[in-house]
Amino acid sequence: MGKAGRIACISLPYLLTIGALVPLILVYLGGTNSGSSTLNSLYFFRADLSNLTSQENAQSLGEQLHDLAGDVAGLDGDQLGQALQHAREQFNLRDFYTIGLWGYCAGNKTDDGFEVDYCSKPKANFWFNPVEIWNLNDTGVDNLLPSDLNRALDIYETVSKWMFVAYTVAVIATIIELLVGLSAIFSRLGSLVTSLVSGVAALFTVASSVTAITLFAVLKGTFNNVLEEYGVHGDLGRNIYVATFIASAFALAGTLFWLVSSCCCSGRSPYHGDRKRGLLGGEKTPYSYERVGSPYMGPGHSSPMPSYSPGSHVPMQTYNRSEAYEPYRQV
Template sequence: MVNAGRVVCITTPFLLTIGALLCLILVFLAGSIDRSSTLDSLYFAKLDLSNFTTTASANLAGGTTGANLSVLGGALEAAKQQLNMYDYYTLYLRGYCGWNGDDLYANCSSPQTIFWFDAISIWGLDSNTTGTEIEDLLPSSLRTGLNTYEKVSKAMSIMYIVAVASTAATVLVGISAIFSRWGSFATTIFAAASSIFTLVASVVATALFFTMKGMLNETLEEDYGIRADVGNKGYIVTWVATAFAVGAGLFWLLSVCCCSGR
């Protein structure tokens, strides 16, 4: 027979866990439906190419750096003219959206399990006819930053996957906590994994895209008019998920010690 006091005891952590799971699902679904202002506004970063120009790089004085920027600018200009580049891009956990003008959140990519925004491939810069690898034309700081971004993005994707899986497992195992504190003990193990991975994923996402914003603006805005910004709603959702997951973990732990099922 289920004890009423036991049910009351686990209601709070159970609801917090469900809240964390729903927020994480929103992060996963963001950017997966064309022109969905509700989901697609939950982006982590935004690229603004509406003021794209190659004038500055083309007019640079001679030298290796100036020549590289000029060639890179020409490749970007060609990609822009061939419609491989949109005016705006929003980046999400599992994909991106790109559009021109006021057609918000259009042309969303198919969601990927492990995603990073490979601009060279997406913009068709890897098929340039200059005979030079585009990566070799990038400033060393930007090249290093993009390599780091790729690796961290892949790790971040795995963290979010584990966070969703452990949070969903907490909900399922949490049903057993209705009957005893042993059930709470088992649930607490999954809840601990949920809170840790959700917290780490949120920290990594925040640090990654804020760092990328500064790096891209420093290296691309002046010469090419390409500006990066970060979103607000996407971070709000992931940090609310973190708050729910951490709170749920604490309450699940308390339920191990309190409210006997007998």
């Protein structure tokens, strides 16, 4: 009964830990497989270039970037025009690009919505560099990007590395939490150790979630403020933020209940202590017998010694019924 109660006590925090791990893994793998609609729907940020690359757009890419460059003083218009023309001819831009933790995905807009047909190879500490990914680095156009956008991209590059590490620690700590949690079946000490691991997992899960929403919200604001007039629009992904904050909520709740399980539900039988005290502490259980001292009626009384006749196994001493003794007494 004690072990059953202990298992029931840790079942809730264990299930909460599993509930935190599942969305964490989805966030971790988002944008890594072009053939999975589930993973493709998990992205932090989406850059929509459909108006830029659409045939309905009145301006070509080169003309739009030329207009953007016109605000920068001291540039040679002929050289810039050649660079922009080269970029326009060489570009194979997709309608949209989505950013995940390990890489990016791209695709085109259809009547059914956004359809992903390509995902980059997963890379640790990934950050989305539009100049490199859109092949602008050989055209000189990267020098024409406004300072606000360049500053936002620099911050994004730095913070994205911390975010990758935070999510990685959160996933690993949560898996360790599940393994260490098995020890909580046997004792409250196991729950205490699991609580410590759970606290680390919850800390990094919440920290990575807050970092992600803050970072990409700032990037979206700067991105749209600078490039929206050129037909480029940025959006935040809804599904990935729902998943990461669900993971945070489950992680925090799991830590709380692991702490509760370390303070109660010891797993011992309620009669275990009584039996131990009865055997080791000299306490007597009801309706038991114990041997009396010798002589049993005190030091002033000696028990008659029975005599035996040769060849006989039967005592020859007779006793009065009133003087018969019992070698054990009932307590």
